Amino acid sequence: MSSPWPSSSRTQQPLFGAFNGFESTGAMTWLRQWVASPAGRRMGLEPIPDEPVHPRRLRRTLSVEMAARPGGLLATKVHFKHLQVATSEGYAGRPGGAEAFFHHEWKKEEAKEKLKRTVEAYRQFEQGQMPAGPGADALLASFRAVEKELADHEPGPAKVVTDRQIELLLKKKASVLHLSAANYCWFEDPAKALCLKLAGTRSAAAPLTGLCDSSRCPQATPPLIVHRSIWQTTAANGVVLLASPRIGPAEKARLRAEHERSMRVLEEIDTAAGKAG
Structure with missing residues:
Protein backbone atom coordinates (compact mmCIF):
# COMPACT_ATOMS: atom_id res chain seq x y z
CA MET A 1 0.00 0.00 0.00
CA ALA A 98 -8.86 44.57 32.28
CA GLU A 99 -6.51 43.88 35.19
CA ALA A 100 -5.12 47.41 35.13
CA PHE A 101 -8.62 48.89 34.96
CA PHE A 102 -9.77 46.76 37.89
CA HIS A 103 -6.66 47.69 39.88
CA HIS A 104 -7.30 51.38 39.21
CA GLU A 105 -10.94 51.06 40.28
CA TRP A 106 -10.27 49.31 43.56
CA LYS A 107 -7.41 51.68 44.41
CA LYS A 108 -9.79 54.55 43.82
CA GLU A 109 -12.46 53.00 46.05
CA GLU A 110 -9.85 52.14 48.67
CA ALA A 111 -8.70 55.76 48.78
CA LYS A 112 -12.29 56.92 49.26
CA GLU A 113 -12.83 54.44 52.09
CA LYS A 114 -9.58 55.45 53.79
CA LEU A 115 -10.58 59.10 53.66
CA LYS A 116 -14.04 58.29 54.99
CA ARG A 117 -12.62 56.33 57.95
CA THR A 118 -10.10 59.09 58.71
CA VAL A 119 -12.86 61.71 58.77
CA GLU A 120 -14.93 59.46 61.04
CA ALA A 121 -11.99 59.14 63.43
CA TYR A 122 -11.60 62.93 63.40
CA ARG A 123 -15.29 63.42 64.12
CA GLN A 124 -14.97 61.04 67.07
CA PHE A 125 -12.03 63.13 68.27
CA GLU A 126 -14.18 66.27 68.05
CA GLN A 127 -16.82 64.53 70.19
CA GLY A 128 -14.22 63.65 72.81
CA GLN A 129 -13.68 60.01 71.85
CA MET A 130 -9.92 59.73 71.89
CA PRO A 131 -8.11 57.03 69.87
CA ALA A 132 -6.43 54.21 71.79
CA GLY A 133 -3.23 52.25 71.31
CA PRO A 134 0.44 53.24 71.06
CA GLY A 135 -0.22 55.20 67.87
CA ALA A 136 -2.82 57.43 69.51
CA ASP A 137 -0.40 60.26 70.33
CA ALA A 138 0.77 60.69 66.73
CA LEU A 139 -2.82 60.54 65.47
CA LEU A 140 -3.98 63.08 68.05
CA ALA A 141 -1.17 65.40 67.00
CA SER A 142 -2.42 65.28 63.40
CA PHE A 143 -6.01 65.89 64.47
CA ARG A 144 -5.05 68.82 66.69
CA ALA A 145 -3.09 70.35 63.81
CA VAL A 146 -6.21 70.10 61.61
CA GLU A 147 -8.35 71.54 64.40
CA LYS A 148 -5.98 74.47 64.79
CA GLU A 149 -5.90 75.16 61.06
CA LEU A 150 -9.70 75.17 60.90
CA ALA A 151 -9.86 77.53 63.86
CA ASP A 152 -7.29 79.91 62.36
CA HIS A 153 -9.26 80.18 59.13
CA GLU A 154 -12.67 80.57 60.76
CA PRO A 155 -13.99 84.05 59.87
CA GLY A 156 -16.82 84.19 62.37
CA PRO A 157 -19.30 82.30 64.60
CA ALA A 158 -21.57 81.57 61.62
CA LYS A 159 -18.86 79.49 59.94
CA VAL A 160 -19.90 75.84 59.39
CA VAL A 161 -17.06 73.38 58.85
CA THR A 162 -18.02 70.82 56.22
CA ASP A 163 -16.70 67.29 55.72
CA ARG A 164 -15.16 68.45 52.45
CA GLN A 165 -12.92 70.93 54.25
CA ILE A 166 -11.88 68.27 56.74
CA GLU A 167 -11.23 65.80 53.91
CA LEU A 168 -8.85 68.20 52.20
CA LEU A 169 -6.88 68.67 55.42
CA LEU A 170 -6.85 64.95 56.24
CA LYS A 171 -6.11 63.67 52.74
CA LYS A 172 -2.40 63.23 53.39
CA LYS A 173 -3.03 61.43 56.67
CA ALA A 174 -5.63 59.18 55.06
CA SER A 175 -3.16 58.14 52.35
CA VAL A 176 -1.01 56.28 54.92
CA LEU A 177 -3.95 54.50 56.56
CA HIS A 178 -4.14 50.71 56.17
CA LEU A 179 -7.38 49.09 57.29
CA SER A 180 -6.84 45.83 59.16
CA ALA A 181 -9.28 43.35 60.63
CA ALA A 182 -8.98 44.70 64.15
CA ASN A 183 -7.10 47.97 64.03
CA TYR A 184 -6.06 50.95 61.96
CA CYS A 185 -2.42 51.16 60.86
CA TRP A 186 -1.07 54.65 60.12
CA PHE A 187 1.96 53.47 58.13
CA GLU A 188 4.03 56.66 57.95
CA ASP A 189 7.48 55.32 58.88
CA PRO A 190 8.51 51.75 57.92
CA ALA A 191 11.34 51.90 60.48
CA LYS A 192 8.77 52.15 63.30
CA ALA A 193 6.49 49.36 62.06
CA LEU A 194 6.51 46.47 64.52
CA CYS A 195 5.28 44.01 61.89
CA LEU A 196 8.31 44.69 59.69
CA LYS A 197 10.64 44.28 62.65
CA LEU A 198 9.04 40.92 63.48
CA ALA A 199 9.40 39.83 59.86
CA GLY A 200 13.03 40.93 59.72
CA THR A 201 12.54 43.53 56.99
CA ARG A 202 12.83 47.25 57.57
CA SER A 203 11.90 48.58 54.13
CA ALA A 204 8.47 47.94 52.64
CA ALA A 205 5.78 49.93 50.89
CA ALA A 206 2.98 48.53 53.07
CA PRO A 207 2.62 46.91 56.50
CA LEU A 208 2.30 43.17 57.06
CA THR A 209 -1.11 43.33 58.72
CA GLY A 210 -1.11 39.62 59.49
CA LEU A 211 1.73 40.25 61.98
CA CYS A 212 0.21 43.40 63.47
CA ASP A 213 0.16 43.78 67.23
CA SER A 214 -1.76 47.00 67.74
CA SER A 215 -1.15 46.88 71.49
CA ARG A 216 2.60 47.43 70.90
CA CYS A 217 3.05 49.04 67.48
CA PRO A 218 3.59 52.83 67.66
CA GLN A 219 1.68 53.35 64.41
CA ALA A 220 -1.48 51.33 65.20
CA THR A 221 -4.73 52.45 66.82
CA PRO A 222 -7.70 50.19 67.60
CA PRO A 223 -10.82 52.32 66.99
CA LEU A 224 -13.39 52.64 69.74
CA ILE A 225 -16.60 51.79 67.93
CA VAL A 226 -15.63 49.77 64.88
CA HIS A 227 -13.27 47.21 66.36
CA ARG A 228 -14.08 46.75 70.06
CA SER A 229 -16.51 43.90 69.38
CA ILE A 230 -13.80 42.08 67.39
CA TRP A 231 -11.32 42.24 70.26
CA GLN A 232 -14.07 41.27 72.73
CA THR A 233 -14.90 38.17 70.67
CA THR A 234 -11.22 37.25 70.45
CA ALA A 235 -10.82 37.55 74.21
CA ALA A 236 -13.94 35.46 74.87
CA ASN A 237 -12.75 32.74 72.47
CA GLY A 238 -9.40 32.74 74.24
CA VAL A 239 -11.07 32.00 77.59
CA VAL A 240 -12.93 29.04 76.10
CA LEU A 241 -9.82 27.61 74.44
CA LEU A 242 -7.66 28.00 77.54
CA ALA A 243 -10.25 26.04 79.56
CA SER A 244 -10.28 23.16 77.08
CA PRO A 245 -8.42 20.01 78.26
CA ARG A 246 -7.75 18.99 74.65
CA ILE A 247 -5.20 21.74 74.05
CA GLY A 248 -1.59 21.02 74.92
CA PRO A 249 0.61 23.14 77.21
CA ALA A 250 2.66 24.64 74.37
CA GLU A 251 -0.44 25.77 72.48
CA LYS A 252 -1.99 27.10 75.68
CA ALA A 253 1.08 29.24 76.25
CA ARG A 254 0.61 30.81 72.83
CA LEU A 255 -3.14 31.25 73.41
CA ARG A 256 -2.49 32.82 76.81
CA ALA A 257 -0.23 35.43 75.21
CA GLU A 258 -2.88 36.17 72.58
CA HIS A 259 -5.55 36.45 75.28
CA GLU A 260 -3.42 38.87 77.32
CA ARG A 261 -2.87 40.93 74.18
CA SER A 262 -6.63 41.12 73.53
CA MET A 263 -7.28 42.15 77.12
CA ARG A 264 -4.64 44.89 76.90
CA VAL A 265 -6.27 46.30 73.78
CA LEU A 266 -9.73 46.19 75.38
CA GLU A 267 -8.38 47.96 78.44
CA GLU A 268 -6.87 50.70 76.29
CA ILE A 269 -10.13 51.13 74.37
CA ASP A 270 -12.20 51.28 77.56
CA THR A 271 -9.75 53.71 79.16
CA ALA A 272 -10.00 55.99 76.14
CA ALA A 273 -13.79 55.70 76.19
CA GLY A 274 -13.79 56.59 79.90
CA LYS A 275 -11.73 59.69 79.19
CA ALA A 276 -14.25 60.63 76.51
CA GLY A 277 -17.10 60.27 78.99
Whole structure:
Protein backbone atom coordinates (compact mmCIF):
# COMPACT_ATOMS: atom_id res chain seq x y z
CA MET A 1 0.00 0.00 0.00
CA SER A 2 1.41 3.32 -1.02
CA SER A 3 1.81 6.14 1.50
CA PRO A 4 -0.91 8.85 1.47
CA TRP A 5 1.75 11.53 2.02
CA PRO A 6 3.72 12.85 -0.98
CA SER A 7 7.35 11.83 -1.30
CA SER A 8 10.17 14.29 -0.65
CA SER A 9 10.68 14.71 -4.38
CA ARG A 10 7.12 16.00 -4.68
CA THR A 11 7.21 18.51 -1.77
CA GLN A 12 9.29 21.21 -3.39
CA GLN A 13 6.27 23.49 -3.97
CA PRO A 14 4.45 25.31 -1.12
CA LEU A 15 1.26 23.58 -0.06
CA PHE A 16 -0.93 26.66 -0.55
CA GLY A 17 1.03 28.22 -3.40
CA ALA A 18 3.06 31.40 -3.40
CA PHE A 19 1.72 34.33 -1.38
CA ASN A 20 2.24 37.62 -3.13
CA GLY A 21 0.52 39.81 -0.54
CA PHE A 22 -2.31 42.29 -0.87
CA GLU A 23 -0.38 44.73 -3.02
CA SER A 24 -0.05 42.42 -6.03
CA THR A 25 -3.71 41.38 -6.02
CA GLY A 26 -5.05 44.93 -5.95
CA ALA A 27 -6.99 44.29 -2.73
CA MET A 28 -4.89 46.75 -0.78
CA THR A 29 -5.38 49.43 -3.41
CA TRP A 30 -9.12 48.95 -3.22
CA LEU A 31 -9.03 49.04 0.62
CA ARG A 32 -6.96 52.25 0.62
CA GLN A 33 -9.42 53.89 -1.75
CA TRP A 34 -12.44 52.77 0.28
CA VAL A 35 -10.98 53.97 3.62
CA ALA A 36 -10.21 57.37 2.05
CA SER A 37 -13.73 57.57 0.55
CA PRO A 38 -16.68 59.31 2.25
CA ALA A 39 -17.86 55.91 3.54
CA GLY A 40 -14.59 55.32 5.35
CA ARG A 41 -14.44 58.85 6.72
CA ARG A 42 -18.03 58.52 7.93
CA MET A 43 -16.93 55.54 10.03
CA GLY A 44 -14.06 57.54 11.51
CA LEU A 45 -11.28 55.59 9.76
CA GLU A 46 -7.87 57.14 9.29
CA PRO A 47 -6.38 57.01 5.76
CA ILE A 48 -4.01 54.07 5.25
CA PRO A 49 -0.42 55.25 4.69
CA ASP A 50 0.98 54.69 1.22
CA GLU A 51 3.58 52.13 2.27
CA PRO A 52 3.88 48.33 2.23
CA VAL A 53 1.21 46.54 4.28
CA HIS A 54 1.20 42.90 5.37
CA PRO A 55 -1.60 40.83 6.97
CA ARG A 56 -0.13 40.93 10.50
CA ARG A 57 0.04 44.71 10.48
CA LEU A 58 -3.46 44.96 9.07
CA ARG A 59 -4.77 42.61 11.77
CA ARG A 60 -3.18 44.69 14.50
CA THR A 61 -4.50 47.97 13.10
CA LEU A 62 -7.98 46.52 12.75
CA SER A 63 -7.95 45.29 16.35
CA VAL A 64 -6.86 48.72 17.62
CA GLU A 65 -9.62 50.45 15.66
CA MET A 66 -12.26 48.00 16.87
CA ALA A 67 -11.15 48.10 20.51
CA ALA A 68 -11.32 51.92 20.55
CA ARG A 69 -15.10 51.77 20.13
CA PRO A 70 -17.64 51.17 22.92
CA GLY A 71 -17.66 47.46 23.66
CA GLY A 72 -14.93 47.07 21.07
CA LEU A 73 -12.65 44.90 23.17
CA LEU A 74 -15.26 42.16 23.35
CA ALA A 75 -16.02 42.61 19.65
CA THR A 76 -12.31 42.18 18.90
CA LYS A 77 -12.26 38.95 20.92
CA VAL A 78 -15.23 37.58 18.99
CA HIS A 79 -14.02 38.74 15.57
CA PHE A 80 -10.51 37.33 15.97
CA LYS A 81 -11.80 34.20 17.75
CA HIS A 82 -9.56 34.69 20.77
CA LEU A 83 -10.06 32.32 23.69
CA GLN A 84 -9.30 34.99 26.29
CA VAL A 85 -9.86 38.74 26.48
CA ALA A 86 -6.22 39.10 27.56
CA THR A 87 -5.19 38.10 24.04
CA SER A 88 -7.45 40.75 22.57
CA GLU A 89 -6.01 43.32 24.94
CA GLY A 90 -2.55 42.52 23.61
CA TYR A 91 -3.69 42.97 20.01
CA ALA A 92 -5.35 46.25 20.94
CA GLY A 93 -2.17 47.60 22.51
CA ARG A 94 -3.60 47.37 26.02
CA PRO A 95 -1.70 44.55 27.75
CA GLY A 96 -3.26 43.88 31.11
CA GLY A 97 -6.12 46.23 30.26
CA ALA A 98 -8.86 44.57 32.28
CA GLU A 99 -6.51 43.88 35.19
CA ALA A 100 -5.12 47.41 35.13
CA PHE A 101 -8.62 48.89 34.96
CA PHE A 102 -9.77 46.76 37.89
CA HIS A 103 -6.66 47.69 39.88
CA HIS A 104 -7.30 51.38 39.21
CA GLU A 105 -10.94 51.06 40.28
CA TRP A 106 -10.27 49.31 43.56
CA LYS A 107 -7.41 51.68 44.41
CA LYS A 108 -9.79 54.55 43.82
CA GLU A 109 -12.46 53.00 46.05
CA GLU A 110 -9.85 52.14 48.67
CA ALA A 111 -8.70 55.76 48.78
CA LYS A 112 -12.29 56.92 49.26
CA GLU A 113 -12.83 54.44 52.09
CA LYS A 114 -9.58 55.45 53.79
CA LEU A 115 -10.58 59.10 53.66
CA LYS A 116 -14.04 58.29 54.99
CA ARG A 117 -12.62 56.33 57.95
CA THR A 118 -10.10 59.09 58.71
CA VAL A 119 -12.86 61.71 58.77
CA GLU A 120 -14.93 59.46 61.04
CA ALA A 121 -11.99 59.14 63.43
CA TYR A 122 -11.60 62.93 63.40
CA ARG A 123 -15.29 63.42 64.12
CA GLN A 124 -14.97 61.04 67.07
CA PHE A 125 -12.03 63.13 68.27
CA GLU A 126 -14.18 66.27 68.05
CA GLN A 127 -16.82 64.53 70.19
CA GLY A 128 -14.22 63.65 72.81
CA GLN A 129 -13.68 60.01 71.85
CA MET A 130 -9.92 59.73 71.89
CA PRO A 131 -8.11 57.03 69.87
CA ALA A 132 -6.43 54.21 71.79
CA GLY A 133 -3.23 52.25 71.31
CA PRO A 134 0.44 53.24 71.06
CA GLY A 135 -0.22 55.20 67.87
CA ALA A 136 -2.82 57.43 69.51
CA ASP A 137 -0.40 60.26 70.33
CA ALA A 138 0.77 60.69 66.73
CA LEU A 139 -2.82 60.54 65.47
CA LEU A 140 -3.98 63.08 68.05
CA ALA A 141 -1.17 65.40 67.00
CA SER A 142 -2.42 65.28 63.40
CA PHE A 143 -6.01 65.89 64.47
CA ARG A 144 -5.05 68.82 66.69
CA ALA A 145 -3.09 70.35 63.81
CA VAL A 146 -6.21 70.10 61.61
CA GLU A 147 -8.35 71.54 64.40
CA LYS A 148 -5.98 74.47 64.79
CA GLU A 149 -5.90 75.16 61.06
CA LEU A 150 -9.70 75.17 60.90
CA ALA A 151 -9.86 77.53 63.86
CA ASP A 152 -7.29 79.91 62.36
CA HIS A 153 -9.26 80.18 59.13
CA GLU A 154 -12.67 80.57 60.76
CA PRO A 155 -13.99 84.05 59.87
CA GLY A 156 -16.82 84.19 62.37
CA PRO A 157 -19.30 82.30 64.60
CA ALA A 158 -21.57 81.57 61.62
CA LYS A 159 -18.86 79.49 59.94
CA VAL A 160 -19.90 75.84 59.39
CA VAL A 161 -17.06 73.38 58.85
CA THR A 162 -18.02 70.82 56.22
CA ASP A 163 -16.70 67.29 55.72
CA ARG A 164 -15.16 68.45 52.45
CA GLN A 165 -12.92 70.93 54.25
CA ILE A 166 -11.88 68.27 56.74
CA GLU A 167 -11.23 65.80 53.91
CA LEU A 168 -8.85 68.20 52.20
CA LEU A 169 -6.88 68.67 55.42
CA LEU A 170 -6.85 64.95 56.24
CA LYS A 171 -6.11 63.67 52.74
CA LYS A 172 -2.40 63.23 53.39
CA LYS A 173 -3.03 61.43 56.67
CA ALA A 174 -5.63 59.18 55.06
CA SER A 175 -3.16 58.14 52.35
CA VAL A 176 -1.01 56.28 54.92
CA LEU A 177 -3.95 54.50 56.56
CA HIS A 178 -4.14 50.71 56.17
CA LEU A 179 -7.38 49.09 57.29
CA SER A 180 -6.84 45.83 59.16
CA ALA A 181 -9.28 43.35 60.63
CA ALA A 182 -8.98 44.70 64.15
CA ASN A 183 -7.10 47.97 64.03
CA TYR A 184 -6.06 50.95 61.96
CA CYS A 185 -2.42 51.16 60.86
CA TRP A 186 -1.07 54.65 60.12
CA PHE A 187 1.96 53.47 58.13
CA GLU A 188 4.03 56.66 57.95
CA ASP A 189 7.48 55.32 58.88
CA PRO A 190 8.51 51.75 57.92
CA ALA A 191 11.34 51.90 60.48
CA LYS A 192 8.77 52.15 63.30
CA ALA A 193 6.49 49.36 62.06
CA LEU A 194 6.51 46.47 64.52
CA CYS A 195 5.28 44.01 61.89
CA LEU A 196 8.31 44.69 59.69
CA LYS A 197 10.64 44.28 62.65
CA LEU A 198 9.04 40.92 63.48
CA ALA A 199 9.40 39.83 59.86
CA GLY A 200 13.03 40.93 59.72
CA THR A 201 12.54 43.53 56.99
CA ARG A 202 12.83 47.25 57.57
CA SER A 203 11.90 48.58 54.13
CA ALA A 204 8.47 47.94 52.64
CA ALA A 205 5.78 49.93 50.89
CA ALA A 206 2.98 48.53 53.07
CA PRO A 207 2.62 46.91 56.50
CA LEU A 208 2.30 43.17 57.06
CA THR A 209 -1.11 43.33 58.72
CA GLY A 210 -1.11 39.62 59.49
CA LEU A 211 1.73 40.25 61.98
CA CYS A 212 0.21 43.40 63.47
CA ASP A 213 0.16 43.78 67.23
CA SER A 214 -1.76 47.00 67.74
CA SER A 215 -1.15 46.88 71.49
CA ARG A 216 2.60 47.43 70.90
CA CYS A 217 3.05 49.04 67.48
CA PRO A 218 3.59 52.83 67.66
CA GLN A 219 1.68 53.35 64.41
CA ALA A 220 -1.48 51.33 65.20
CA THR A 221 -4.73 52.45 66.82
CA PRO A 222 -7.70 50.19 67.60
CA PRO A 223 -10.82 52.32 66.99
CA LEU A 224 -13.39 52.64 69.74
CA ILE A 225 -16.60 51.79 67.93
CA VAL A 226 -15.63 49.77 64.88
CA HIS A 227 -13.27 47.21 66.36
CA ARG A 228 -14.08 46.75 70.06
CA SER A 229 -16.51 43.90 69.38
CA ILE A 230 -13.80 42.08 67.39
CA TRP A 231 -11.32 42.24 70.26
CA GLN A 232 -14.07 41.27 72.73
CA THR A 233 -14.90 38.17 70.67
CA THR A 234 -11.22 37.25 70.45
CA ALA A 235 -10.82 37.55 74.21
CA ALA A 236 -13.94 35.46 74.87
CA ASN A 237 -12.75 32.74 72.47
CA GLY A 238 -9.40 32.74 74.24
CA VAL A 239 -11.07 32.00 77.59
CA VAL A 240 -12.93 29.04 76.10
CA LEU A 241 -9.82 27.61 74.44
CA LEU A 242 -7.66 28.00 77.54
CA ALA A 243 -10.25 26.04 79.56
CA SER A 244 -10.28 23.16 77.08
CA PRO A 245 -8.42 20.01 78.26
CA ARG A 246 -7.75 18.99 74.65
CA ILE A 247 -5.20 21.74 74.05
CA GLY A 248 -1.59 21.02 74.92
CA PRO A 249 0.61 23.14 77.21
CA ALA A 250 2.66 24.64 74.37
CA GLU A 251 -0.44 25.77 72.48
CA LYS A 252 -1.99 27.10 75.68
CA ALA A 253 1.08 29.24 76.25
CA ARG A 254 0.61 30.81 72.83
CA LEU A 255 -3.14 31.25 73.41
CA ARG A 256 -2.49 32.82 76.81
CA ALA A 257 -0.23 35.43 75.21
CA GLU A 258 -2.88 36.17 72.58
CA HIS A 259 -5.55 36.45 75.28
CA GLU A 260 -3.42 38.87 77.32
CA ARG A 261 -2.87 40.93 74.18
CA SER A 262 -6.63 41.12 73.53
CA MET A 263 -7.28 42.15 77.12
CA ARG A 264 -4.64 44.89 76.90
CA VAL A 265 -6.27 46.30 73.78
CA LEU A 266 -9.73 46.19 75.38
CA GLU A 267 -8.38 47.96 78.44
CA GLU A 268 -6.87 50.70 76.29
CA ILE A 269 -10.13 51.13 74.37
CA ASP A 270 -12.20 51.28 77.56
CA THR A 271 -9.75 53.71 79.16
CA ALA A 272 -10.00 55.99 76.14
CA ALA A 273 -13.79 55.70 76.19
CA GLY A 274 -13.79 56.59 79.90
CA LYS A 275 -11.73 59.69 79.19
CA ALA A 276 -14.25 60.63 76.51
CA GLY A 277 -17.10 60.27 78.99
